[in-house]
Amino acid sequence: MFRVLLYDQWKAVRQPLALVSIISFALPVLSVQNAAPHPVFGVRAHELLVTQAIWGTAYPLLAGALGLLLGVMAWTRDHRTDHVYALSLPLPRWKYALLKFGAGGVLVVPAVMTLGVGTGIAALAATVPEGLASYPVALTARFGLTSMMAFSIFFAISSGTSRTAGVVLGSLAVLVGGGVFLDVIGLGEHVIDPLFDLLFRPGSPFDSFGGRWMLIDV
């Protein structure tokens, strides 16, 4: 049963998943483009760190996108067919949901693996100046954990009705859009910042999304 569900989900997400996997491979490789020593000045550590910090913002976004893709797509076919297939199976719902969750979890692995390969190649290719170090394993582990977190959140949201999923995802979009708007009109400091502090505080579900995501760091 698990293999059938895995195959079913694989068929549904294989194309976007391939794209995410390619991006997750390319991201760390592209981030070390300027890590080659300058012919005159050598490796400029400060510029390297700044570049890493800029590229670093893409990792949690990619992890979130991967989780959203797998979490939502896991239930799309069920919603579209009014759960007839699932109801026809000799399985309680909780078991069916767990099997789907497991299948989605397995599909997180390819993107994490390609990121691992990408960070490994990037770490080997980059000239890391003394005083700095590369962290391919830590970055990959963090990406895997955050992707799984994002997947579980979106999986739980999508497991309800389409309407529920729409309301929750819409609320998230309004939150982010409203945050940007408040920031633009100068109220972000008082409204959205405390909210984000709450969401990203240690131990919260979004904890792993925050902090520094740098392949090369101090």
Added chain:
Amino acid sequence: MVGLAAMLLCGTVSASAQNSDSLAQRIADLTTEWLELNRLANQLDSIEAFVRDANRSARSVDTTTAGHLIVLSHPNVTGVVQPAVHAAWSATRQMLGPSIALIDGTTFRVDFTEMAPSRRRSADDPPATRVRVSTERTAGIATVTANGPSHVGASVGTALVNGIANHLTGLVPAEIAVWAGRIGPVSATYDMRGSYMDLIGNPTTVARECWNRQYHSCRIGLGLQPSDDPLMEWYDDTDRRALVAAITNTPGDLEQRERQVRCLNRTAPEDCVALLRWSDYRETPLKPMHRTHVTLTALRAGGDESFIRLINSSGSIVQRLETAAAMPFDSVLAKWRDDIDAASGTPVRVTLRTGIASVLWIFVFMIAATRSSRWRIG
């Protein structure tokens, strides 16, 4: 005024014995004298008023004391000054320990000046205030401009700390003061993170060796190793080429421009030397901020009396710093390097807490997904 009246009376009596011309002349003279006396009387009144105002002004000064730090300010601004004085005292005491007693007998005065609107960059800029700290000996020992009312408090604190630092730097031997720059708890200069970034980004061979804790190279980099030809002894060919690329972009002189090209093309290292000599390059491989930090490290390492020992020290800079720190200079450098390492920050890591919390949350969301009422019938 009584004297003036008596003079006029005497003048009138004596007038009877004189002819009308001389009488008229005398009246004119007396009138002039009366006007002059009147002017002097007015001046006297004005001086008395000035003295009265000055005395009143001297009385309208509030004194804020925190430990050994005594600060005078106008009563209108005491609310802003008081917390700044306590913050400055705390920062100074933390840095210097009992040596802070050296500011005993010195009174600092804080004054505010509103900057003219014409000094603002644009009409939308908030009104700027200049915070000026003075002592009896030095007017304007530190000045900080607060851009907007909300920054005034912080600016008073910064100005006070800078003022104390400048005052204390004036007490240390000139040789150390010139080498180390301002000595004091100035957060802007005592930024070890900046030191860390500079040291790891410094491409010179000496800096790389200093990073690797070769303390002899640190001494060279800090300019503590006497040298007849620093350009040749402190830098190698690669360093000098980088210096040429960094400091002499386009020399006006044609000959120097050709030298620059040959230097950067690696065809003639001697041209790098010639060009640097031509531009009178004298910088040490490590930036001046490292000297300040090494001095502060020595003071911290030396404990309570370190600053007093530094003031009373003699010999070379290294010997003076050893006296202040009460330890060999290489040990001071080791501590300084430790501080730099400590300022590097924390790299990307999934902490155990984050890992456990994330796994628990994943489990919670998974359970939530299995508990949906979607399939419930009826």
